[in-house]
Amino acid sequence: EIVLTQSPGTLSLSPGERVTLSCRASQSVSGRQLAWYQQKPGQAPRLLFHGASSRATGIPDRFSGSGSGTDFTLTISRLEPEDFAVYYCQQYSRSYTFGQGTRLEIK
Amino acid sequence: QVQLVQSGAEVKKPGASVKVSCKASGYTFANYYMHWVRQAPGEGLEWMGIINCGGGDTTYSQKFQDRVTMTRDTPTGTVYMELSSLRSEDTAVYYCAREVALGVGAVPYWGQGTLVTVSS
Numbered sequence: 001e002i003v004l005t006q007s008p009g010t011l012s013l014s015p016g017e018r019v020t021l022s023c024r025a026s027q028s029v030s031g032r033q034l035a036w037y038q039q040k041p042g043q044a045p046r047l048l049f050h051g052a053s054s055r056a057t058g059i060p061d062r063f064s065g066s067g068s069g070t071d072f073t074l075t076i077s078r079l080e081p082e083d084f085a086v087y088y089c090q091q092y093s094r095s096y097t098f099g100q101g102t103r104l105e106i107k
Numbered sequence: 108q109v110q111l112v113q114s115g116a117e118v119k120k121p122g123a124s125v126k127v128s129c130k131a132s133g134y135t136f137a138n139y140y141m142h143w144v145r146q147a148p149g150e151g152l153e154w155m156g157i158i159n160c161g162g163g164d165t166t167y168s169q170k171f172q173d174r175v176t177m178t179r180d181t182p183t184g185t186v187y188m189e190l191s192s193l194r195s196e197d198t199a200v201y202y203c204a205r206e207v208a209l210g211v212g213a214v215p216y217w218g219q220g221t222l223v224t225v226s227s
Binding site: 035 | 142151152166202212
């Protein structure tokens with residue numbers, strides 16, 4: 001099983017700041033088969049990216065995804081108030097697994 | 108538009124089984140795979156398994172292999188997830204979620220979630 005480790009666990013930032021979230025895999029994720037999700041309290045997750053960097057429908061371009069192999073990142077160039085949420089990565093290269101999540105909170 | 112509508116909340120006793128339904132609409136049901144993902148209170152997302160809505164074949168997470176059964180009813184466009192031998196740790200919101208494209212395991216479409224509470 002591919003284990004995904006996200007860091008940091010929690011980030012406290014202010015609107016307007018830039019943030020980079022990390023997702024590290026225990027084995028190489030072939031074909032960049034990695035997705036990112038945003039989840040707000042009481043809601044289902046929202047897909048942000050698949051294929052590591054292919055933006056899902058309706059996702060603002062302040063969000064970007066990158067990486068390959070075992071190291072992937074999600075960057076938000078300028079935080080908006082609605083971006084404070086929990087972010088998960090997911091691999092679908094060998095079966096399916098999620099990272100444990102990174103909580104982005106308002107400072 | 109793609110819609111996934113799940114059945115309502117359930118309360119079960121330890122040792123019982125629960126069956127959650129997910130009715131799909133807005134697309135050709137048999138052309139996609141459906142995932143089941145759960146989330147315990149205050150915890151992260153946990154992948155449970157996947158069903159091919161066309162052929163009906165399934166793949167389950169090893170963690171749930173002995174207790175979960177996923178089925179589909181093609182005429183009604185409904186998938187089902189049954190979990191047996193429930194314990195308190197199974198208390199969670201259970202989601203069905205459809206893949207973005209056939210064979211691409213990212214899931215943009217989610218049901219509203221079904222809360223299953225296991226309590227004596």
